[in-house]
Structures are given as structure tokens and as C-alpha cells.
Amino acid sequence: MNTEFGQYVRQRRLELQAVRRRGFSLRQVAKAMGVQPSFLSKVERGDSGPPSEEKIKRLAHILGEDADVLLALAGKVSSDLREAIIKRPKLFAELIRQMKDAPEQALLRIAREAREGKW
Amino acid sequence: MNTEFGQYVRQRRLELQAVRRRGFSLRQVAKAMGVQPSFLSKVERGDSGPPSEEKIKRLAHILGEDADVLLALAGKVSSDLREAIIKRPKLFAELIRQMKDAPEQALLRIAREAREGKW
DNA sequence: TTGCCTGTTTACTATATACTTTACACAATC
DNA sequence: GATTGTGTAAAGTATATAGTAAACAGGCAA
Numbered sequence: 001m002n003t004e005f006g007q008y009v010r011q012r013r014l015e016l017q018a019v020r021r022r023g024f025s026l027r028q029v030a031k032a033m034g035v036q037p038s039f040l041s042k043v044e045r046g047d048s049g050p051p052s053e054e055k056i057k058r059l060a061h062i063l064g065e066d067a068d069v070l071l072a073l074a075g076k077v078s079s080d081l082r083e084a085i086i087k088r089p090k091l092f093a094e095l096i097r098q099m100k101d102a103p104e105q106a107l108l109r110i111a112r113e114a115r116e117g118k119w
Numbered sequence: 120m121n122t123e124f125g126q127y128v129r130q131r132r133l134e135l136q137a138v139r140r141r142g143f144s145l146r147q148v149a150k151a152m153g154v155q156p157s158f159l160s161k162v163e164r165g166d167s168g169p170p171s172e173e174k175i176k177r178l179a180h181i182l183g184e185d186a187d188v189l190l191a192l193a194g195k196v197s198s199d200l201r202e203a204i205i206k207r208p209k210l211f212a213e214l215i216r217q218m219k220d221a222p223e224q225a226l227l228r229i230a231r232e233a234r235e236g237k238w
Numbered sequence: 239t240t241g242c243c244t245g246t247t248t249a250c251t252a253t254a255t256a257c258t259t260t261a262c263a264c265a266a267t268c
Numbered sequence: 269g270a271t272t273g274t275g276t277a278a279a280g281t282a283t284a285t286a287g288t289a290a291a292c293a294g295g296c297a298a
Contacts, residue, residue, distance in 0.1 A: 026275060036258060041276055052256060072208035077201050081212060084219035085200065089191035091226050093200060095218070096211070098233035100203035107210050110229065114217035145245060155288060160246055171286060 003046035005073040010044040012063045033058050050074035122165035124192040129163040131182050152177050169193035 017024035023032075030040040033055050042048035050056065056074055060067035071078055085092040099107055136143035142151075149159040152174050161167035169175065175193055179186035190197055204211040218226055 025273075027273075035256090037274090038259085038276070038278095039257060045276090047276095048257085049255065055256090066209060068208040068212040072205040075205065077196070077204050078212065080219075081204065081215045082196050084215050085196050086191040086194065087219070088226070089187040090185060091230055092215070092218075093187040093197065094230050095226070095233055096200045096203050098230075099211070099214070100199075100206070102233070107207070107214070111210060111213050111217075114214060114221070144243080146243080154286090156244095157246075157248095157289080158287060164246090166246095167287085168285065174286090 001046060001049045002074065005050045005070075005075075006044040006046040008073055009059065009063070009070075012065060013044075016063065029059070029062055032062050050076070053079060120165060120168045121193065124169045124189075124194075125163040125165040127192055128178065128182070128189075131184060132163075135182065148178070148181055151181050169195070172198060 013024055013026070013029055023029075026040055026044070027037045030037040033040065033051070035051060035055060039048065039051070043051060051059070051074075053071065053076055056070050056076070057067045057078075059065075060070045063070075068078055068081075085096075099110075132143055132145070132148055142148075145159055145163070146156045149156040152159065152170070154170060154174060158167065158170070162170060170178070170193075172190065172195055175189050175195070176186045176197075178184075179189045182189075187197055187200075204215075218229075
């Protein structure tokens, strides 16, 4: 169903397995995520849709990946972001529509300003 | 299920019905939206979950409402916004998380700058 | 008083999401 | 050579989403 997410996860898991040697078998990762191995197997091979938001976040933690990136690969947006948008829909809708067409540089500048709390 | 969305829609529809006199019965609006009257009835009374994104957008157009606001009342985010976030997940995630805690003023300033294309 | 329009009720349906359970085959290990 | 660990396969399940279809009761208009 969604090959990209699964491929990415499998690759990352195998990399970790090669380096760490322990704790990154499909079964162990599945257990740590809170799903059955059969399900993670299907997910990694793109034979099933991606897991739920909650499970993806746990997986991101386990693999040392950015949760928002992993969610994005699964075609999802974190619920805290959704809620932020839903609280001020007009404002955020306008901002995001402007920013999606803005050059990378501008976004980085705004992100930096935001990080520094320049209100 | 979701009373707020339905209540808002019904109120707005009845207001329009009172002013325009024509075209805003539940049955007519349902037809224009592309759903059965029974479904819109349940939606307005909060007896059913809200319609799909597509139907909500048509409804917004019919009622002269902002689609993003109506979607927000239904607990949804427009798919074009979702896609924008998914394309640059780290950047947008950081921006939105900063902005959700920022004062209204700052958001308005950034929105204005965005509108004016100040990159 | 027939016919149309109003909203509503009841029962049903199709598809997607997010999984589980059980069992299998192969490899390494003890 | 029995056990443990590896990934995979097949089938089933629970819940949510997004509705439809058909019928019903009351108002109003000619």
C-alpha cells in the first residue's frame, strides 16, 4: 500500500541491527512498538498501510528518527499540529498556503526567528 | 457525535433561509452538497459525524463560509495544508509548534508579511 | 383534499483503518 | 537434534467513516 514508509523503516532498522547487533530484529522492534511481528513485517514490505500515529511515534523513538518525518512518510500529520491549526484555522491556513510557495530560505529565516522567540 | 459543527451549519442555513427566502431548505442544501437530506439532517443535529472534506467544502461555498473554518469545526484540516506540511515536515512542524504558543499579534504580523510576499 | 414541501426516523451498507491470531519454513545455537 | 530466533503467510476482527434508501408525519397552498 505505502512502500516508501516501510522501505525507509526496514532500511533504518537493518542499519541499526548491523551496528548495535542487539535489539533491532523485526520481532524485537515490533514488541517495543506494541504490535505483532506479522504486522510490522507487512508494514515494512508495504503490504499493509502504515501503523497508527501513536505506534509511528514509538517507532521513531526506537529508531532514533524524527517523528514528524516518519509520520510524513506515512502520509500523516501529528495530532498536536492538527489541533494547533484547528484552533486558529484562518490564520494558519493563510500562513501555510503562503509558506508552501515560499523559498526554503524564507522558511528557514522565519523558523530561526521563531526559535529565538522574536515576537 | 459532533454537535458544534452541526449547530453552526444549521444556524447559518436558517439565517440564510430567513434572508434569501429561497434555496436554503435542508433538502435543497443537501442536494447542492451532493448528499441525501437524511444525512444532512443527522449532521445538523449532531446525530452523525461530519461529512467528508469535499462535501464540507461545497457546503462552505453554499453557505458563504470560510472552508477552513468549517473544516476546523468538523475537526479536519484541508488536504492541501496537510500536503504542504508533509512535503517539509521538520520545517513546518517546528514553525507550527512555535506559532501555536505565540501571541496573536506575532501571528498577524507574520501573516501580513507573508501576504505582502516579504521574503 | 389532493399534492407538494418541510424535516426526521430507521435500517442498512460499503470501504478503510489498524490491527490480531495462528501457523509455517528456515537458520543458528546449545 | 531439540530449542530458540528469524521473517512471513493467511485469515479473521473491531471500529470508524461516510454515507444511502425508503418511509413517515406535519404544514400550506390551490
